[in-house]
Amino acid sequence: MNVATLVEKRRAQWAELEMLCDGTGSPEATARFAALYRAACADLALASAYQLPPGTVTYLHRLVGRAHSRLYRSHRFDPMTWFDVIFVTAPRQIFADPCVRIATLLFFALFSLSAYLAYNETAFPDYAQDIVGTAALEQMEASFEPGLNGNLSHYIGMAGFYIKHNTSIGLQCFAYGILLIPCVFILCYNAVALGASFGYMIREDTPGGETFLEFVTAHGPFELTAIALSAGAGLRLGMGLFRTEGRTRIASLKANAVQAVPIMVAAAILFFLAAFTEGFISPSPLYYPFKAGWAILSSGLLMFYFVVLGFPRQEPS
Amino acid sequence: MADAAPLDTTIKVVTPENIAFEYQLAGPFRRLPAYVLDVFVYSAALAVVVMVGLYLGFLTGSVLALSVYGFLGLLVWFVLGWFYGALCETYFNGRTIGKWICGLRVISVDGRPLSGMQATIRNLLRVADLAPPAALGQFDSEIAPVMAVPTALIGLLSVILTPRMQRLGDLAAGTMVVVDEKSWRLPVAKVDDLRVAALATYVPGDYRVTPTMARTLAAYAERRAYLTPARRREVARHLTDPLVDRFEFRPDIDPDLLMYALYYQTFLAADNAAPPDLGALAAFSPLRKDMDRPVAEPPAAAPPVAQATPMASAANPEHSAASPEQLAARPEQGDVR
Known part of the structure; x- marks a missing residue:
């Protein structure tokens, strides 16, 4: 049998497979798809034995490629695995990960240092103005001076804004982690700027200081932890390029990325929680002990999440 | 790839059927139009959301309804901005709308379709690939540096330097972008001389x-x-x-x-x-x-x-x-x- 007849004979089946690649058909068609796909695979495998012309071989490569990606579909997001990722994988990863510890230490150390420098007006009179800027400080004073009041529609809008803005910063910090330096920079910048604002506002003579404290109490634990966590996830990603532990650089990067994602998922959830708190609880004229209670409760939840859920344990198998 | 492999943009994939077939890799200049199209698509979707919001605002005049709508709008903005690619690639089997128009597809480096996790990683890391951002007016002190335009130099370098033309997000997720064109011809030369x-x-x-x-x-x-x-x-x-x-x-x-x-x-x-x-x-x-x-x-x-x-x-x-x-x-x- 010559090649032209062979191609002519097989062509009808290839055309049928091509058609089935385009859409889902009846169960019979789907069952036929597998048979046709195997036949096309066999044709491709025997292409050199049949001496098929290169054009036909190229065609077969494309056909098999398309049918292959049609047959083996991607694994979609499974809500059951989400639960596992959030409540099992993420806390253990966070508990065990040195990158998270480093990022958290760096963040809170810089935050405290910056807050102290900004607070201590006698020793460092111009620090807060140099870091945050005079205009921004005056704006903060002006916005907190009148005290906390608002209405529901304002709260809802602000909650949306905080979700978008703060979570974006966290995700950006995580993504830049693969380049390491931008991630560390974002982390340090946020620590220093937040610390400076904080230190400045808690000086005794700053107008609106009381209101500021009342405002930040409720969402502080969630938000500050979330920033540190997203930087930790980013660092984990970037460290994969350097600490390969015997793998190839790219294999190490891939493994670290898979480890980093659950941390980032946890961070994103914390950002969401912080945004809702900051939108609804923080600006409301609620009784202050309630806000403080919320802060304590959220810190307790975080402790439970990190330590109790995260504590390394033997898998019962 | 092995040293003996020809300098080419095709990549061999071995399937579970033990067949090696070839994919053609997509270079930066095939992928850029697809990305630009995607940006247009989700910007257009956002524009629709905003228009509907304005219309609703004029219609009802209720501040509360508008703020709830604003909240949802911001949420949509956030989700589209960060997860448009991941969602599309997961549910359309490695293709976003832009990739579908340009005839591209994302697959795992082992030839299998990519998983949701891989799609998420490669799309989250796009920010790093689009770095460093250049601010409009960086070279002109008259204009305030407001708009940051991504230069994508990091991603471009990575695509050029890796054998599978992967950007950093692809490297971390273990994926590659291949050409998935639908137009094929079946050349059998006819001889009637x-x-x-x-x-x-x-x-x-x-x-x-x-x-x-x-x-x-x-x-x-x-x-x-x-x-x-x-x-x-x-x-x-x-x-x-x-x-x-x-x-x-x-x-x-x-x-x-x-x-x-x-x-x-x-x-x-x-x-x-x-x-x-x-x-x-x-x-x-x-x-x-x-x-x-x-x-x-x-x-x-x-x-x-x-x-x-x-x-x-x-x-x-x-x-x-x-x-x-x-x-x-x-x-x-x-x-x-």
Whole structure:
């Protein structure tokens, strides 16, 4: 049998497979798809034995490629695995990960240092103005001076804004982690700027200081932890390029990325929680002990999440 | 990839059926339009959300409804901005709308479709690939540096330097972008030139075409339509000169025609078919020993001589009895389809 007849004979089946690649058909068609796909695979495998012309071989490569990606579909997001990722994988990863510890230490150390420098007006009179800027400080004073009041529609809008803005910063910090330096920079910048604002506002003579404290109490634990966590996830990603532990650089990067994602998922959830708190609880004229209670409760939840859920344990198998 | 692999943009994938098939990788200039299209698509979706919001605002005048709508709008903005690619690639099997239009697809480096996790990683890390951002007005102090325009230099460098053309997000997720075009053609060259079949009957029966030669012949038959007759002869001569000696053909035989005859013999001629009806050509022989034999005059009713003689005409017109016009008048047959 010559090649032209062979191609002519097989062509009808290839055309049928091509058609089935385009859409889902009846169960019979789907069952036929597998048979046709195997036949096309066999044709491709025997292409050199049949001496098929290169054009036909190229065609077969494309056909098999398309049918292959049609047959083996991607694994979609499974809500059951989400639960596992959030409540099992993420806390253990966070508990065990040195990158998270480093990022958290760096963040809170810089935050405290910056807050102290900004607070201590006698020793460092111009620090807060140099870091945050005079205009921004005056704006903060002006916005907190009148005290906390608002209405529901304002709260809802602000909650949306905080979700978008703060979570974006966290995700950006995580993504830049693969380049390491931008991630560390974002982390340090946020620590220093937040610390400076904080230190400045808690000086005794700053107008609106009381209101500021009342405002930040409720969402502080969630938000500050979330920033540190997203930087930790980013660092984990970037460290994969350097600490390969015997793998190839790219294999190490891939493994670290898979480890980093659950941390980032946890961070994103914390950002969401912080945004809702900051939108609804923080600006409301609620009784202050309630806000403080919320802060304590959220810190307790975080402790439970990190330590109790995260504590390394033997898998019962 | 192995060192011996050719410098090419194709990548071999071995399937569970134990078949190795090839994908063509997509370079930065195929991927950029797809990304720009995606940006347009989700910007348009956001614009629709904003328009509907404005309309609702005018319609109801309720501040609360508007703020709830604003909240949802911001949420949509956030989700589209960060997860548009991941969601599309997960649910449309490795394609976003832009990639679908540009004929691209994301797959795992092992050839399997990508998972939701991989899609998330590669799309979250796009920010790092688009770095460093350049602010508009960076070079002009008059303009405030407000808009940060991504330069994507990091991603471009990474695509250039990796063998699978992966950006950093692809490296971390273990994915690659391949060309997934739908338009295919199935080229089987048709030969309807009578002289080819006639010449093919003179190829000795003990001559077996090697697989390499078969590939070369098929490639030649596919591409000869794009070459001028003189160029065809020039290309074909390298292969046919030894064959002319071996087959003891006359040296002035047209190399292009001989190649085509071999192609016909290899791919198209049926094993048990009756010898083709040569008609007026039956009197000709390409063999060297028949060179001195006087060419029999074709019957008066035969097809035009100009059609029949070029088989024996030479590559060099001065050695041949055929005139250059006859060479030029050779009909373009056997087009690649």
